[in-house]
Amino acid sequence: MAKLDSKTPAGPLADKWQKxxxxxxxxxxxxxxxxxxxxxxxxxAGSSAAxxxxxxxxxxxxxxxxxxxxxxxxxxxxxxINAAKNYQNDGDSVHRLFYDTLKxxxxxxxxxxxxxxxxxxxxxxxxxxxxxxxFAREYGGxxxxxxxxxxQVSRTFYARGQTGQQLLLxxxxxxxxxxxxxxxxxxxNSEMLDLVVVDGHAKGIIVRDLITGAVSRHSADAVILATxxxxxxxxxxxxxRQSNATAIWRAYKRGACLANPCYTQIHPTCIPVSGDxxxxxxxxxxxxxxxxxxxxxxxxxxxxxxxxSIAEADRDYFLERIYPSFGNLCPRDVASRAAKRMCxxxxxxxxxxxxxYLDFSDAINxxxxxxxxxxxxxxxxxxxxxxxxxxxxxxxxxYPAVHYTMxxxxxxxxxxxxxxxxxxxxxxxxxxxGANRLGASALMQGLADGxxxxxxxxxxxxxxQKPGSRPPADRAEFKQAEENVTAMTKRFxxxxxxEPVSHFHKRLGKLMWEYCGMARTKQGLETALxxxxxxxxEFHANVKVPGSGDTLNQSLEQAGRVADFIELGELxxxxxxxxEESCGGHFREEYQHPDGECKRDDEKFGHVAAWEYQGxxxxxxxxxxxxxxxxTKMSVRSYK
Amino acid sequence: MVxxxxxxxxxxxxxxxRQAGPAxxxxxxxxxxxxxxxxxxxxxxxxxxxxxxTKDGGEPIAFAHDCREGICGTCSCxxxxxxxxxxxxxxxxxxxxxxxxxxxTIVVEPFRARAFPIQKDLVTDRSAFDQxxxxxxxxxxxxxxxxxxxxxxxxxxxxxxxxxxxxxIGCGACVxxxxxxxxxxxxxxxxxxxxxxxxxxxxRDKRVFAMVQTMDAAGFGNCTNQYExxxxxxxxxxxxxxxxxxxxxxxxxxxxxxxxxxxxAGGGGS
Ligand SMILES: Cc1cc2nc3c(=O)[nH]c(=O)nc-3n(C[C@H](O)[C@H](O)[C@H](O)COP(=O)(O)OP(=O)(O)OC[C@H]3O[C@@H](n4cnc5c(N)ncnc54)[C@H](O)[C@@H]3O)c2cc1C
Ligand code: SF4
Ligand code: FES
Numbered sequence: 047m048a049k050l051d052s053k054t055p056a057g058p059l060a061d062k063w064q065k066x067x068x069x070x071x072x073x074x075x076x077x078x079x080x081x082x083x084x085x086x087x088x089x090x091a092g093s094s095a096a097x098x099x100x101x102x103x104x105x106x107x108x109x110x111x112x113x114x115x116x117x118x119x120x121x122x123x124x125x126x127i128n129a130a131k132n133y134q135n136d137g138d139s140v141h142r143l144f145y146d147t148l149k150x151x152x153x154x155x156x157x158x159x160x161x162x163x164x165x166x167x168x169x170x171x172x173x174x175x176x177x178x179x180x181f182a183r184e185y186g187g188x189x190x191x192x193x194x195x196x197x198q199v200s201r202t203f204y205a206r207g208q209t210g211q212q213l214l215l216x217x218x219x220x221x222x223x224x225x226x227x228x229x230x231x232x233x234x235n236s237e238m239l240d241l242v243v244v245d246g247h248a249k250g251i252i253v254r255d256l257i258t259g260a261v262s263r264h265s266a267d268a269v270i271l272a273t274x275x276x277x278x279x280x281x282x283x284x285x286x287r288q289s290n291a292t293a294i295w296r297a298y299k300r301g302a303c304l305a306n307p308c309y310t311q312i313h314p315t316c317i318p319v320s321g322d323x324x325x326x327x328x329x330x331x332x333x334x335x336x337x338x339x340x341x342x343x344x345x346x347x348x349x350x351x352x353x354x355s356i357a358e359a360d361r362d363y364f365l366e367r368i369y370p371s372f373g374n375l376c377p378r379d380v381a382s383r384a385a386k387r388m389c390x391x392x393x394x395x396x397x398x399x400x401x402x403y404l405d406f407s408d409a410i411n412x413x414x415x416x417x418x419x420x421x422x423x424x425x426x427x428x429x430x431x432x433x434x435x436x437x438x439x440x441x442x443x444x445y446p447a448v449h450y451t452m453x454x455x456x457x458x459x460x461x462x463x464x465x466x467x468x469x470x471x472x473x474x475x476x477x478x479x480g481a482n483r484l485g486a487s488a489l490m491q492g493l494a495d496g497x498x499x500x501x502x503x504x505x506x507x508x509x510x511q512k513p514g515s516r517p518p519a520d521r522a523e524f525k526q527a528e529e530n531v532t533a534m535t536k537r538f539x540x541x542x543x544x545e546p547v548s549h550f551h552k553r554l555g556k557l558m559w560e561y562c563g564m565a566r567t568k569q570g571l572e573t574a575l576x577x578x579x580x581x582x583x584e585f586h587a588n589v590k591v592p593g594s595g596d597t598l599n600q601s602l603e604q605a606g607r608v609a610d611f612i613e614l615g616e617l618x619x620x621x622x623x624x625x626e627e628s629c630g631g632h633f634r635e636e637y638q639h640p641d642g643e644c645k646r647d648d649e650k651f652g653h654v655a656a657w658e659y660q661g662x663x664x665x666x667x668x669x670x671x672x673x674x675x676x677x678t679k680m681s682v683r684s685y686k
Numbered sequence: 687m688v689x690x691x692x693x694x695x696x697x698x699x700x701x702x703x704r705q706a707g708p709a710x711x712x713x714x715x716x717x718x719x720x721x722x723x724x725x726x727x728x729x730x731x732x733x734x735x736x737x738x739x740t741k742d743g744g745e746p747i748a749f750a751h752d753c754r755e756g757i758c759g760t761c762s763c764x765x766x767x768x769x770x771x772x773x774x775x776x777x778x779x780x781x782x783x784x785x786x787x788x789x790x791t792i793v794v795e796p797f798r799a800r801a802f803p804i805q806k807d808l809v810t811d812r813s814a815f816d817q818x819x820x821x822x823x824x825x826x827x828x829x830x831x832x833x834x835x836x837x838x839x840x841x842x843x844x845x846x847x848x849x850x851x852x853x854x855i856g857c858g859a860c861v862x863x864x865x866x867x868x869x870x871x872x873x874x875x876x877x878x879x880x881x882x883x884x885x886x887x888x889x890r891d892k893r894v895f896a897m898v899q900t901m902d903a904a905g906f907g908n909c910t911n912q913y914e915x916x917x918x919x920x921x922x923x924x925x926x927x928x929x930x931x932x933x934x935x936x937x938x939x940x941x942x943x944x945x946x947x948x949x950x951a952g953g954g955g956s
Contacts, residue, residue, distance in 0.1 A: 098829040113750070114816050116856055117758045133836060169830070176832035178825045178883040180840075180849040187839025206849060211757055215852065219824035226820035234813065257805055286752040320725045323734050326754040397692060428755075431780055433725070497829050546740040548733065593745045597707060598806040600748055601740065 048303050048658045050671040053458040054158045059677045060140075063162040066459070067502050071509035078103035080513035083504065084251055084266040086238045086293055088115030090210075090217055090489060091472025092272030094496025097220035100229030102501055107264060108221070108230050109253055111237040111288065111603075116218045119274055119286040120492065123210025125331060126192060126202035127489040129167040134191055138199040140164045145678070146197050147487055151452070151480020152630035152644065153652075153680040154309070156673065158459060159477045166498040167490050171203055173497055177216040181205050194332075194485040202486045207331070207424055213489055217496070238293050239534075239606065240527040241269065241300045241468065244517045248297075248468035252527045254535075256603060259596035261531055263519040267511050268467045268504060271297060272496065275451040275473035277310065279611045279618060280563070281555025283448035284316060284329045290607040291614050294455050294474050302455050302463045303656035303669060305476035307614065308622035309452035311483055311631045312564050314381040316447035317432055318401040322552075327447040328432060330404075331425055332485060335374045337409040337418065338442070340365050340385070342393040342402050349393055353403055353441050364388055364402075368642075379482065379564075379631060380642065382446035386564050389445075396443045405441035446564060450488060452479040452631060453621075456656040456671070460503035461495060464656075467507060471495035476654070481630025535595045538605045543588040547604040550585045554612055557581065562619050567635045571623040578616045585612060617657055617666065624668060627651045648680045695721045696788035700735060702747055703795045705804055712804070714793070717747075724784035728771065729754060729761065731783055748807040754779040756920060759855030762862075763808055764795040769859035769918045777857060777920040797862035801869070801905040812858045814904035815872060822896030823876045825885050838884050848882040851875040853921040860915035860923075866907030871915040873901050874931035875923050881934055891938035898935055 055066040073081065081104050085096040088110045096108040112118060130143040144164040148155055171189070175181065182190040182204050191200040205212035224230045235256040242250035242265070250265040276291035277283040298304045315330045341361045343349055348356050364384055366373045374381075385402045388394060395401040409418050415438055419426070426437045433443070454476040461469050461477070472492040479487065517523070561574035585608070593599040628637040628644035629651070637645040646652075654671040697720045705712030717735050726734075729751050736746035752760040761778035765771030771781045786792060794808065802810040840848075852875070860871035877894050880886035886893070909928060916925045 094829075101828050112752070113760070113812065114856065116816075116819075117752060117760050119753070119758075121758050121855075122753045122755060131835070169832075171835045172832040173827070173829060175835035175838070176825065176827040176885055178848075178880050178885045180845050180852050180879065180883065181835075183840055183842045183845040185842050187841050187845075188836050205852075208757070208853065211855075212849075212852060219819065220827075220829070222816065222819040223824040223826060225816075226822075232816075234816075257811075286758060287754055288752045321723050323723065323726050323730045325727070325730050325733055328755050431776065432782070434782070434784055501829065544741065546737045546746075548737055590740055592740055592743070598748050598809060601746060 047667060048301075048464045048656065048669050050303065050456065050464060050656055050669055051458060052156060052671060053460060054156065055459065059157060059161050062158050063165055070502060070506040073505045073509050075103055077513050079105060081105065081268070081508050081511070082107065082266040082516060083268050083270060084109065084264060085270045085272060086251065087118065087272035087274065087472070087474070088112070088218070088221060089118035089120035089272060089274055089472060090214055090492030091474070091496045092118070092270070093214070093217040093221040094493050095270055095272060095471055095500050096230050097217065097224050098497055098501045099504070100224035106224070106230045107233065107266065109233045109236045109238055109251070111235065111256060113234055115221055115232065115234070116215060118214060119289050120214045120489070121211045122286060123489055124207045124329065125194065126204035126209045126486045127170070127213060127493075128194070128201050128484075128486045129171045129203060129490065130164055130201060131168055131171060133189060134200045136199045138201050142199065143167060143201065147478070147484055148480070148678060149683055150482055150484035152482050152646065152683050153480065153648070153675070154306070154629055154673065155478055155480030157675055157677055162499070163478050163491055163494050166494045169498055170490060170493045174213055174216050174493075177219060179205065179212050179216040181212075197484070210489060213493065217493070237603065239296065239531045241297045242524050242527045243300050243465060244521060244523045247466045249517050250519060250524060252524070252531050254531065257598050259594070259599070261528055263524040263528055265516050265519045265524065267508055267516045268469065270469045270471060270500065271455065271474050272471040273474045275454070276614060277448045277451050279554070279615050280448040280558045281551050282319060282324060282327050282559075284313065284327050287326060290610070292607050292610045294470070295610040295614055297455060297463070297465070297468060299659050300465070301659065302465050302468055303658050304453070304617065305456040305654050305656040306453040306481070306621065307618045307657070308562070308625060308632050309481045309630060310448060310618075311450040311452060312379070312382045312446045313449035314378055314385060314446045315404065315444045317429065318396060318443055318445035319398055328428065329447070329449065330429065330442065330444060332378070334404060334422060334425060337421065338374065338404040338406050339363055339408060340374050340381075340402055340404055342388045342395060344393070346392045349395060349399060353395065362388075362393070379633065379644070383564050383633060383642070385446055401443035401445045403441035404444045406437060407441070410438065450483055452476065452481060452483055456654070460506055461500055462503070462507060469500060469504060471500060481632055534606065535602065538589070538591040538602060539593075539595055541586070541589055541591060543590040545588050545590060547589055547591070547601055547608050550581065550589060551604070551608045551611065553581060554578070554608070554615055558615050558618070562622050565633050565635050566622050568623065571619050574619040575616065575623065578612060578619065582612045582616070585609065620666070621655055621657065625651055625655065644683070652680060693723055693725060695723055698722055698786055698789070699791045700731070701791055701793045702807070704747070704807055706806065708803055708805055722783050724782070726783045727754070727779060728765070728781040728783060729779050748809050750809050751779055756780045757855060759857040762797045762810065762812075762857055762859070764797055764862060766793050769797055769862040770857075770920055775920060775922045777855065780920070797858050799858070799861045799867035799906075801867060802858060802861065814906070815856050815858065815869070817904060818869070818873060818897050818900045819876070821900035822889070822893040823880070825880060826889060827885075840884060844882050848879045851882070851923065851927055852879040854923055855921060857920060859918045859920060861906065863914040863918040864907065865912065865914070866910060868909045868915070869901050869906040870909035870928050870931065871919065871923060871925065873897050874927040877934055878927045878930050881930070890934065891941055894931070894934045894938050
């Protein structure tokens with residue numbers, strides 16, 4: 047049974063981080079260059095960590111499967127990044143950002159972690175501005191802000207609709223500077239396929255060069271994973287196509303606990319699926335719900351009709367009807383589930399029947415077409431590009447889609463997993479968002495972890511490792527891990543199957559969406575737990591992976607990732623089944639209030655569930671870490 | 687789960703560049719594709735074709751992609767002779783099959799440029815862009831050493847213009863479109879973005895020297911002001927930035943005459 051000590055420092059909430067920084071062990075400057083640190087990933091979390099650790103003098107090796115660090119999935123974030131700057135003088139504070147984030151997470155995150163996040167948020171904006179990130183500005187030259195869901199203040203900083211891109215390019219420029227200066231050794235097109243654990247400590251990784259197929263061993267004094275979220279377990283999502291769970295899954299199989307995998311976020315406003323060929327779902331910003339009205343036809347017979355031909359009296363503005371006080375601006379999870387119910391009743395719009403209308407005609411009457419264009423023009427353009435429809439003339443069709451994963455590898459306050467020496471940052475860890483993440487807080491967390499937390503906390507671990515004591519890469523543990531990887535590659539290539547990898551990924555996605563998507567039930571999850579292992583067996587028997595292992599082979603890359611997704615999907619369902627309550631993004635139909643809101647059970651489930659691998663074919667162990675709220679009361683989350 | 691479509695399906699032929707590796711010769715291979723849905727993206731059609739090739743015992747076409755929404759800069763096909771294909775202001779992944787007609791033959795090649803060697807089929811090595819960035823595409827600021835963000839106001843017009851340049855996704859279409867395979871638009875975008883921000887001033891001269899020098903060394907050609915680059919740029923980055931780069935470079939040369947600056951902007955240690 048894994049030991050889960052959160053190592054939360056004692057003392058008043060607002061002093062914990064300062065005090066902790068003063069008390070943790072330091073590595074002296076001359077010794078830093080004797081330590082080698084592996085950073086896997088160069089999204090916001092990975093590139094900020096790699097750059098900062100190299101600035102401090104550590105020798106950093108950075109691995110990414112992308113052809114350039116600048117292509118990490120963080121690049122796609124649109125809306126913005128939160129920070130408690132209170133530049134608007136509207137009453138924001140570190141405490142308010144802390145409280146909003148904790149409440150937004152439905153009281154399933156650690157208090158101390160969330161408070162630290164809110165504290166360092168202000169430094170992030172300073173850092174990024176100094177790097178030259180072209181944030182939106184007011185006419186006076188000061189930084190502009192916008193509002194986001196779950197907050198009553200304006201604290202979101204942004205760079206047009208490309209905030210993630212600009213923040214990542216900032217972190218990438220810091221990383222590039224350190225690569226140029228020789229502080230970071232950059233390995234692109236390099237996929238980590240196993241973690242090497244020596245005497246109980248994470249001391250290296252096994253990497254496959256995606257262009258040449260060469261497999262190599264890398265030893266280090268500590269390993270950092272900043273490898274992003276696992277939303278593509280659903281196949282269709284707003285994630286980049288290549289985002290995957292392989293790094294965290296293989297670490298899990300080496301003993302790292304995976305916490306709360308069932309906490310997944312489904313965003314209500316995305317462009318719906320148009321056909322079986324679909325590879326990706328595109329997000330339409332939540333801001334559209336300020337002026338758009340959501341409806342479906344009242345009658346099933348009208349579902350396939352041209353929306354213009356459906357009379358006003360035959361339209362059901364269901365959010366306004368069911369949630370009169372919040373209407374179209376009710377919380378993400380509530381809106382998503384309501385849309386699903388309408389479609390399940392057969393009233394969904396469009397060819398597939400999986401869509402609801404987001405109608406701007408009232409707004410156009412009120413503001414004029416030009417007024418709407420000014421507010422949302424770029425989103426209307428994207429919508430047009432994808433669907434060939436003009437949302438000025440006909441309502442948009444939208445549907446919920448998988449967007450973010452709050453679960454991830456378990457970490458303590460130092461961001462270290464239960465395997466000493468293995469640190470996990472960004473979306474790959476579970477730490478700060480509880481059961482639901484508020485908009486504009488993932489970017490904040492990634493950069494907080496990389497720029498401002500790990501540079502301190504890694505010292506506490508390294509100071510206890512003798513300089514130069516890292517094991518050589520010819521040790522048995524490295525050899526065994528490498529053989530593990532090579533054997534898997536060989537097995538795939540030799541398989542006499544008939545179906546391409548995508549076939550299985552699609553089927554897994556459909557299972558996950560059906561049984562473990564927006565609304566989950568005991569029965570459905572039990573069905574999934576029957577079907578997924580069967581799919582897994584079929585996958586290994588019947589997958590076809592053409593080509594060879596010693597060149598660029600995208601089928602082979604995908605095969606490994608989908609194999610991991612299938613196993614992770616099973617664990618996700620198991621976690622959802624055992625969490626007999628509803629909270630945030632995890633909605634069990636059996637546990638709801640009469641108004642359809644989540645019904646938590648703090649008594650029984652006010653804890654983190656951290657799953658521990660027990661070997662092939664064995665049921666994993668469910669460890670728990672109690673969430674002891676010292677300063678806040680776990681209350682019913684209400685936005686009414 | 688998905689109902690049968692009522693859209694009119696059609697057929698095209700993909701004529702695709704196949705090349706097993708960097709040193710092997712390449713050639714075109716035709717792949718007929720039936721039941722093409724106009725709402726499919728071009729890359730989704732490649733997915734479908736690839737699944738067919740796999741089932742038939744062949745090796746699927748290697749192509750680069752990731753975000754599939756025009757922001758990561760990974761996708762990079764030259765389609766019917768034009769980098770990113772027939773659209774305007776879009777990347778390959780934002781091209782939809784409704785741009786084509788029944789019976790079309792669509793020619794698909796990798797981005798071609800000396801500095802972007804082909805790795806396999808439609809995949810090229812664009813790491814030369816990273817090298818240019820490593821030489822000087824940054825502002826040297828140590829983490830934690832930054833002043834309050836609002837202590838340096840930035841005029842809105844400058845921030846907006848900087849953002850226009852910073853929107854570059856680093857795809858390399860500009861290079862592929864240029865008959866000299868010049869990287870000027872890419873470098874101009876980066877130099878302009880940082881040069882327009884007050885934070886970017888101290889290293890401005892160093893930066894432009896280092897980046898231009900690295901660009902030349904990486905084997906990109908010269909700019910002869912044809913502006914094919916802006917025409918294919920998925921972010922419609924204007925060639926005005928090239929003029930700005932030239933001005934910056936000349937200014938830096940002029941200043942260097944009187945006050946020598948080091949060519950290496952890197953080495954920012956700590
Ligand atoms: C469409 C969209 C819009 C969003 N908008 C916002 C927003 O407005 N505000 C907000 O706060 N959040 C937003 N988010 C969420 C946010 O973008 C992500 O949570 C965040 O960027 C994740 O960053 P990361 O550094 O943890 O991981 P990523 O950016 O996903 O980076 C992962 C890195 O790990 C590498 N990697 C992964 N596995 C391996 C391996 N096995 N071997 C080697 N390398 C590996 C990859 O190459 C990559 O460099 C949005 C998300 C989406 C999908
Ligand atoms: S300037 Fe345009 S075409 Fe060139 S790399 Fe940037 S985005 Fe691509
Ligand atoms: S795949 Fe990301 S820009 Fe096309």
